[in-house]
Amino acid sequence: xxxxxxxTKSQITAFRxxxxxxxxxxxxxxxxxxxKNLLVDTKSDGSLVTQVDLAIEERLREIxxxxxxxxxxxxxxxxxxxxxxxxxWILDPIDGTEEFIRGLPFFxxxxxxxxxxxxxxxxxxxxxxxLRCSAGFRLGTFCNDNKVTLASYRFKSPSPRGGENIxxxxxxxxxxxxxxxxxxxxxxxxxxxxxxxxxxxxxTCAVTGMCDAGLEYDVGPWDLAATRLLxxxxxxxxxxxxxxxxxxVGVVSGAAFGNPTVVQEILSALC
Amino acid sequence: xxxxxxxTKSQITAFRxxxxxxxxxxxxxxxxxxxKNLLVDTKSDGSLVTQVDLAIEERLREIxxxxxxxxxxxxxxxxxxxxxxxxxWILDPIDGTEEFIRGLPFFxxxxxxxxxxxxxxxxxxxxxxxLRCSAGFRLGTFCNDNKVTLASYRFKSPSPRGGENIxxxxxxxxxxxxxxxxxxxxxxxxxxxxxxxxxxxxxTCAVTGMCDAGLEYDVGPWDLAATRLLxxxxxxxxxxxxxxxxxxVGVVSGAAFGNPTVVQEILSALC
Numbered sequence: 001x002x003x004x005x006x007x008t009k010s011q012i013t014a015f016r017x018x019x020x021x022x023x024x025x026x027x028x029x030x031x032x033x034x035x036k037n038l039l040v041d042t043k044s045d046g047s048l049v050t051q052v053d054l055a056i057e058e059r060l061r062e063i064x065x066x067x068x069x070x071x072x073x074x075x076x077x078x079x080x081x082x083x084x085x086x087x088x089w090i091l092d093p094i095d096g097t098e099e100f101i102r103g104l105p106f107f108x109x110x111x112x113x114x115x116x117x118x119x120x121x122x123x124x125x126x127x128x129x130x131l132r133c134s135a136g137f138r139l140g141t142f143c144n145d146n147k148v149t150l151a152s153y154r155f156k157s158p159s160p161r162g163g164e165n166i167x168x169x170x171x172x173x174x175x176x177x178x179x180x181x182x183x184x185x186x187x188x189x190x191x192x193x194x195x196x197x198x199x200x201x202x203x204t205c206a207v208t209g210m211c212d213a214g215l216e217y218d219v220g221p222w223d224l225a226a227t228r229l230l231x232x233x234x235x236x237x238x239x240x241x242x243x244x245x246x247x248x249v250g251v252v253s254g255a256a257f258g259n260p261t262v263v264q265e266i267l268s269a270l271c
Numbered sequence: 272x273x274x275x276x277x278x279t280k281s282q283i284t285a286f287r288x289x290x291x292x293x294x295x296x297x298x299x300x301x302x303x304x305x306x307k308n309l310l311v312d313t314k315s316d317g318s319l320v321t322q323v324d325l326a327i328e329e330r331l332r333e334i335x336x337x338x339x340x341x342x343x344x345x346x347x348x349x350x351x352x353x354x355x356x357x358x359x360w361i362l363d364p365i366d367g368t369e370e371f372i373r374g375l376p377f378f379x380x381x382x383x384x385x386x387x388x389x390x391x392x393x394x395x396x397x398x399x400x401x402l403r404c405s406a407g408f409r410l411g412t413f414c415n416d417n418k419v420t421l422a423s424y425r426f427k428s429p430s431p432r433g434g435e436n437i438x439x440x441x442x443x444x445x446x447x448x449x450x451x452x453x454x455x456x457x458x459x460x461x462x463x464x465x466x467x468x469x470x471x472x473x474x475t476c477a478v479t480g481m482c483d484a485g486l487e488y489d490v491g492p493w494d495l496a497a498t499r500l501l502x503x504x505x506x507x508x509x510x511x512x513x514x515x516x517x518x519x520v521g522v523v524s525g526a527a528f529g530n531p532t533v534v535q536e537i538l539s540a541l542c
Contacts, residue, residue: 102426102436104481105400129376155373165369172463185456192443196467210375 004118004137015113015121016136018067022060023125023132026093026109029056030127040101045249048097053077056093056109064089071113076222088114092222096199105129106201112225122226124200124207133207133230141233143208150235150259153209158262159193166262167202167214168194174217177246183270187215190269203227206258207234213258215266218244224255237263241270275389275408286384286392287407289338293331294396294403297364297380300327301398311372316520319368324348327364327380335360342384347493359385363493367470376400377472383496393497395471395478404478404501412504414479421506421530424480429533430464437533438473438485439465445488448517454541458486461540474498477529478505484529486537489515495526508534512541 030052038050057075064073065081072085076092089111094100096107105128112122123134133148135141141148158164168191174184188194195202195211200223206214207230216223228238237260243253256266301323309321328346335344336352343356347363360382365371367378376399383393394405404419406412412419429435439462445455459465466473466482471494477485478501487494499509508531514524527537 098436102481103479104476165373170463170465171459172465175463181460184459188442188455189452192441192446193469194441194443194467195469196465198464198466205375208374210373 004115004120007115007120007137009138012120012136012139016134016139018063019111019113019121019123020132020134022063022111023109023123023134025059025063026056026111026125027127029059030094030109038101048101049077050094050097050101052100053093053097057091060089060091060093060111074221076220086116087120090114090222090225092200092225095223096201099199106197106199108200108204110200110222110226112229114225119225119229122229124204124226124230126201126204131204133204135226135229135233137229137233139233141207141230148208148234150209155209158212158259161265163193164191164213164262164265165211166191166194166258166266167205167211168196169215169217169219170196170198173219177218177244177249177252180217183217186269187266191266200227203230203257206236207231211258213256213262213266215254215256217254218242218246218252219254220250220252224253227255227257231257236260239263239267241267275386275391278386278391278408280409283391283407283410287405287410289334290382290384290392290394291403291405293334293382294380294394294405296330296334297327297382297396298398300330301365301380309372319372320348321365321368321372323371324364324368328362331360331362331364331382345492347491357387358391361385361493361496363471363496366494367472370470377468377470379471379475381471381493381497383500385496390496390500393500395475395497395501397472397475402475404475406497406500406504408500408504410504412478412501419479419505421480426480429483429530432536434464435462435484435533435536436482437462437465437529437537438476438482439467440486440488440490441467441469444490448489448515448520448523451488454488458537458540462537471498474501474528477507478502482529484527484533484537486525486527488525489513489517489523490525491521491523495524498526498528502528507531510534510538512538 033052057077071087072082073089074080092110100107109125125132174180202214205211231238238257240255256263304323328348342358343353344360345351363381371378380396392407396403445451473485476482502509509528527534
């Protein structure tokens with residue numbers, strides 16, 4: 001039984017309108033900081049954060065709290081609000097803060113609305129590329145204003161076995177909480193035509209067919225919050241292959257997503 | 272003795288004007304094929320080529336032959352002209368044909384003029400990013416119209432040891448002509464914060480300071496033709512660490528480039 005069917009199409013359409021407005025606000029906030037000196041902090045996990053990350057998350061929370069006072073919010077930079085609520089907004093204001101600071105264009109804003117743990121609407125927005133992937137449950141996936149499906153990809157996926165173009169995490173992600181370097185080596189050996197971006201731009205590549213599939217390893221809930229719906233609404237496969245609770249960090253997950261055949265090959269290569 | 276001092280500054284300035292015109296022509300040719308169906312061929316080495324690659328190389332050769340009838344030309348897609356000439360134009364019309372076909376923006380046009388084997392002027396042009404790095408010997412390196420030097424980088428390189436942001440080749444490049452997978456594993460272990468683009472966009476990142484350094488492994492002369500000058504004119508280091516003649520292919524090289532400290536660390540990690 002798909003419990004998301006309780007939510008009507010017009011509700012989903014309204015949520016989608018909101019999430020696109022939130023993505024617009026995120027872009028506008030980033031724009032307002034352009035050419036300013038960024039204050040960069042290092043978080044307890046070693047990752048970077050700037051005042052832009054915080055400004056975006058504060059602005060998005062403000063809007064959500066006014067419109068949906070009974071919804072929960074969990075964001076990467078601030079403590080959760082109403083963690084028991086059925087509707088949860090999940091925010092990563094800037095995924096790829098290191099890229100953002102360095103001027104690499106691959107950073108993205110991730111926003112999703114989940115209902116009892118399953119995604120209803122979601123967006124990954126890349127301001128530097130003027131590129132936005134958004135999805136609504138049963139509404140499809142859009143890249144800017146174009147509907148995208150697995151069948152519509154310009155480059156028919158997947159590439160021949162051995163030549164698949166997949167986006168993988170850096171070794172850093174496989175050795176962050178445990179030494180799973182062997183998994184990295186197994187994946188790279190199995191798919192030698194890989195690329196590494198280290199941001200949600202890799203998810204966008206899998207959503208749009210610019211690559212055949214993508215993979216994340218031991219990332220937080222924000223990182224994957226938008227991707228499942230974006231992929232599933234294209235007809236692609238999203239598969240969580242590992243989950244673990246890390247003390248002081250929370251639950252981290254590994255997932256593969258994109259062309260179903262290639263996702264299956266990735267899962268086989270990992271075991 | 273620096274034999275390139277034989278070439279006057281005004282000659283170099285004139286060559287630079289030409290090379291920027293050639294880069295404009297390459298962009299214009301790419302633009303003229305936008306939204307057309309691409310014919311994709313697989314070359315004998317398994318890499319891809321389209322009619323756009325060929326159209327660019329033909330157009331650039333035409334212009335060079337009219338202006339400099341005694342210069343040599345070597346391009347990735349067509350046979351060399353006057354291989355014994357002192358001046359050699361080196362062309363890679365589309366580096367990253369796979370990205371170009373798939374709609375990934377990282378492809379680039381590489382053009383260089385070498386004098387007795389050493390670079391005089393060079394350019395890497397990324398049409399999809401409206402981003403062009405160009406250099407002239409003793410003229411400096413420019414990113415679009417801004418002069419770039421190691422000291423001018425927004426993000427002061429290098430990052431702390433262990434956190435360096437480096438661009439590396441995919442495993443495919445380490446196992447193309449021999450199994451040098453151990454080198455890939457050594458580099459990834461030594462620099463876990465790596466990214467993989469598989470095109471000259473990685474060189475651009477090293478030139479502009481968007482990353483600390485880059486690395487190529489067993490690539491052809493086209494791939495590296497522009498990079499040495501672009502890097503050296505910023506004050507960075509470009510170091511060829513291996514060369515080999517592969518039958519039916521030609522000479523392939525490995526090189527590291529970017530922040531001098533990080534380049535030195537890369538060379539140490541490889542041995």
